[in-house]
Amino acid sequence: MNKKDILGTLSILTVLISVIFFFIIRGPNANLTLGVIVFTVLSVLGIIFAIASKKFWFILIGIILNGAVLIGAYFLLLAMGN
Numbered sequence: 001m002n003k004k005d006i007l008g009t010l011s012i013l014t015v016l017i018s019v020i021f022f023f024i025i026r027g028p029n030a031n032l033t034l035g036v037i038v039f040t041v042l043s044v045l046g047i048i049f050a051i052a053s054k055k056f057w058f059i060l061i062g063i064i065l066n067g068a069v070l071i072g073a074y075f076l077l078l079a080m081g082n
Helices: 003-025 032-053 056-080
Strands: none
Touching: 003 032, 003 056, 032 056
8 A cells, every 4th residue: 555545544544533423422411612623633634645645536535524524513513502
């Protein structure tokens, strides 16, 4: 694997980590602030990894999936009422 493939794989891996983290912290006593922070950081890192990979498919899939996580974090922030 070359560097571009590793960066693209890391981009998709950030989405998978976000989904796993979501299932771990869910529940009535979930810390929403921590969730928003983790989702935002992972999503931004994933988008950076996707762009740095410079491969069309990794860029397309990485930005779409990480963008969806970022939008979800934004809606979670709105649900918090802040």
